[in-house]
Amino acid sequence: xxxxxxxxxxxxxxxxxxxxxxxxxxxxxxxxxxxxxxxxxxxxxxxxxxxxxxxxxxxxxxxxxxxxxxxxxxxxxxxxxxxxxxxxxxxxxxxxxxxxxxxxxxxxxxxxxxxxxxxxxxxxxxxxxxxxxxxxxxxxxxxxxxxxxxxxxxxxxxxxxxxxxxxxxxxxxxxxxxxxxxxxxxxxxxxxxxxxxxxxxxxxxxxxxxxxxxxxxxxxxxxxxxxxxxxxxxxxxxxxxxxxxxxxxxxxxxxxxxxxxxxxxxxxxxxxxxxxxxxxxxxxxxxxxxxxxxxxxxxxxxxxxxxxxxxxxxxxxxxxxxxxxxxxxxxxxxxxxxxxxxxxxxxxxxxxxxxxxxxxxxxxxxxxxxxxxxxxxxxxxxxxxxxxxxxxxxxxxxxxxxxxxxxxxxxxxxxxxxxxxxxxxxxxxxxxxxxxxxxxxxxxxxxxxxxxxxxxxxxxxxxxxxxxxxxxxxxxxxxxxxxxxxxxxxxxxxxxxxxxxxxxxxxxxxxxxxxxxxxxxxxxxxxxxxxxxxxxxxxxxxxxxxxxxxxxxxxxxxxxxxxxxxxxxxxxxxxxxxxxxxxxxxxxxxxxxxxxxxxxxxxxxxxxxxxxxxxxxxxxx
Numbered sequence: 001x002x003x004x005x006x007x008x009x010x011x012x013x014x015x016x017x018x019x020x021x022x023x024x025x026x027x028x029x030x031x032x033x034x035x036x037x038x039x040x041x042x043x044x045x046x047x048x049x050x051x052x053x054x055x056x057x058x059x060x061x062x063x064x065x066x067x068x069x070x071x072x073x074x075x076x077x078x079x080x081x082x083x084x085x086x087x088x089x090x091x092x093x094x095x096x097x098x099x100x101x102x103x104x105x106x107x108x109x110x111x112x113x114x115x116x117x118x119x120x121x122x123x124x125x126x127x128x129x130x131x132x133x134x135x136x137x138x139x140x141x142x143x144x145x146x147x148x149x150x151x152x153x154x155x156x157x158x159x160x161x162x163x164x165x166x167x168x169x170x171x172x173x174x175x176x177x178x179x180x181x182x183x184x185x186x187x188x189x190x191x192x193x194x195x196x197x198x199x200x201x202x203x204x205x206x207x208x209x210x211x212x213x214x215x216x217x218x219x220x221x222x223x224x225x226x227x228x229x230x231x232x233x234x235x236x237x238x239x240x241x242x243x244x245x246x247x248x249x250x251x252x253x254x255x256x257x258x259x260x261x262x263x264x265x266x267x268x269x270x271x272x273x274x275x276x277x278x279x280x281x282x283x284x285x286x287x288x289x290x291x292x293x294x295x296x297x298x299x300x301x302x303x304x305x306x307x308x309x310x311x312x313x314x315x316x317x318x319x320x321x322x323x324x325x326x327x328x329x330x331x332x333x334x335x336x337x338x339x340x341x342x343x344x345x346x347x348x349x350x351x352x353x354x355x356x357x358x359x360x361x362x363x364x365x366x367x368x369x370x371x372x373x374x375x376x377x378x379x380x381x382x383x384x385x386x387x388x389x390x391x392x393x394x395x396x397x398x399x400x401x402x403x404x405x406x407x408x409x410x411x412x413x414x415x416x417x418x419x420x421x422x423x424x425x426x427x428x429x430x431x432x433x434x435x436x437x438x439x440x441x442x443x444x445x446x447x448x449x450x451x452x453x454x455x456x457x458x459x460x461x462x463x464x465x466x467x468x469x470x471x472x473x474x475x476x477x478x479x480x481x482x483x484x485x486x487x488x489x490x491x492x493x494x495x496x497x498x499x500x501x502x503x504x505x506x507x508x509x510x511x512x513x514x515x516x517x518x519x520x521x522x523x524x525x526x527x528x529x530x531x532x533x534x535x536x537x538x539x540x541x542x543x544x545x546x547x548x549x550x551x552x553x554x555x556x557x558x559x560x561x562x563x564x565x566x567x568x569x570x571x572x573x574x575x576x577x578x579x580x581x582x583x584x585x586x587x588x589x590x591x592x593x594x595x596x597x598x599x600x601x602x603x604x605x606x607x608x609x610x611x612x613x614x615x616x617x618x619x620x621x
Contacts, residue, residue: 006198006201009193010161011047014051014117014186015054016204019055019059021172022206023211024210031085034085035062037063042092043092043093043097044096046190047193048119048193063485064485067091067099072103072450073452074089074107074453076413078453079436080457082243083111086175087453088116094131094133097116097120105151105441106440108152108153109441110240110267111307113176113181113184114182116184116186117186117188123159152182152183153174153181153183157186157187176212178214178245178346213245214349215345216328216349220341220342220344221353221354224343224354224357225359231300231363234302234363235295235298235301236255237265238251239265240268241329241330242304243268243432245348247346247347247348250347259278259363261294261363261371263283266282266311266437267306267440268305270429271432282586284311284314285421285587286421289585289586296320297320311439315617317614321616327340328345330346382426385426388400388554392581393576394577395576396583400553402496405564407465408434411465411467412437413454413470414438414447415437416474418508419471419472421583422583423435423437425583436450447476448479451468451482451486451493452486466564480539483544484543492567492568495540497540499573500578501531502524506520508582513594513595521578537573546566548573556572589616594610
């Protein structure tokens with residue numbers, strides 16, 4: 001080692017560098033990487049494990065139970081920190097790494113920072129083939145880690161210790177870029193992890209990062225303002241990017257100044273509180289009658305911070321074919337969708353510029369009044385839908401109970417199955433940024449794992465608030481081990497397990513297209529002769545949680561109060577109906593492949609009915 005250098009292994013250099021990256025958030029300085037989730041194995045324990053041990057005080061490592069759930073927990077953490085901080089995941093070579101693929105795809109779809117530090121094949125190939133190595137007969141450089149190339153925003157394999165001097169800053173720049181944010185994968189061959197190099201000491205100096213705010217092009221702002229000023233029936237679609245930009249105040253100020261009705265995507269579900277007079281509700285296939293009614297009539301639509309996925313657009317049937325779109329997005333790829341007039345740049349700066357450029361424009365009072373009337377009608381329906389009494393237990397009733405009793409700053413987490421639609425439609429937002437409905441990649445299993453990651457972040461931000469997880473029995477069976485993780489790490493969650501006997505929402509889709517119930521509910525699975533109920537209470541208690549089973553929403557309310565008062569993870573289980581208990585309003589058409597030919601008259605009729613709505617579908621790019 002010469003003067004001005006540090007001789008370190010590749011693994012030690014990576015960890016030391018990560019520990020010295022910082023970010024300022026609201027006047028407070030934080031370490032950019034909050035730590036990591038790890039499962040050690042042959043590919044990462046000896047070298048990366050040694051390096052992490054020596055930085056355990058500043059980069060805490062949470063022991064995972066499953067690599068996929070570790071990635072989900074990291075995603076929940078990044079969402080809670082609004083993409084301003086991230087966690088890494090480390091997995092061993094082979095199956096440990098491949099288990100992270102679904103998590104990486106989720107982070108890619110949702111534009112979330114996630115750093116994966118994963119074991120890889122030996123560069124020297126001297127011991128090949130080794131345990132957990134996937135051999136490619138025609139290309140020895142091609143392995144399991146290459147599977148991450150299409151599901152990451154940055155991918156690299158370290159074949160020499162010096163590479164990290166370039167690779168680490170590049171990976172971090174990707175994760176912090178508003179337009180290109182997503183997961184970064186770094187493959188760490190097992191031999192290279194332990195190789196040493198004389199690194200320049202300056203590489204490890206403390207660095208304070210800032211997230212870039214791109215000012216939109218003045219011509220694009222002018223074009224957008226001119227189009228918006230011509231609108232007689234304007235509407236704003238607010239996506240998750242509004243919160244990532246920190247643009248909630250600017251969005252609200254713009255909507256109020258221009259008197260424009262606003263609707264929310266699934267990811268943007270808590271951009272406005274439910275009682276704001278311009279909040280017309282959630283839009284799309286899992287939305288509200290109120291938002292979808294005005295979407296059908298809007299002539300100019302200002303979409304802010306949304307990638308306009310099919311559940312938002314009703315597979316592009318939610319809007320008039322004549323409607324004009326303006327899309328404000330930090331990502332050029334998202335800003336130009338469906339012939340939108342693009343405004344590429346930061347949402348906060350774009351809204352400020354649009355406010356000035358639109359002069360004294362205001363939407364016509366009659367249009368706003370109509371939108372507000374639609375919202376009042378929707379609120380009446382939701383109040384009836386969440387009410388409990390002489391009707392079967394439902395998701396909506398459980399949502400209503402929690403909505404009435406939770407603190408405004410408690411964080412709600414759900415994903416997959418029927419709960420995203422039910423929460424999107426029925427949840428009345430109490431405060432900004434308090435709802436995480438994972439429906440970008442719709443991953444079953446995110447619920448509890450993502451809740452654990454969110455809880456870790458919440459304790460760093462708002463330790464007095466609760467993390468409340470809604471999960472169905474199907475997703476619980478898929479991935480539940482982070483109940484144990486939360487108990488072990490003393491990161492309290494309140495988990496509501498709503499049991500409807502299988503994958504009831506897919507059974508509902510099956511029935512909606514004319515098919516008979518088949519293999520979704522346990523009672524309709526042909527290979528299950530005698531279905532029986534899982535004792536979710538006993539299972540959760542076996543992982544150390546406080547657990548109880550309730551019979552109805554009234555008992556749920558009392559159990560939820562006890563859970564709020566507790567200082568440990570609580571699991572509350574309740575059966576809900578699989579049929580005739582769904583939110584039956586608020587849905588747009590949604591494209592779904594249906595059989596064009598079938599022996600079933602019901603299937604043929606459903607196909608014809610489904611296809612009849614296709615005439616409303618916009619053609620775009």
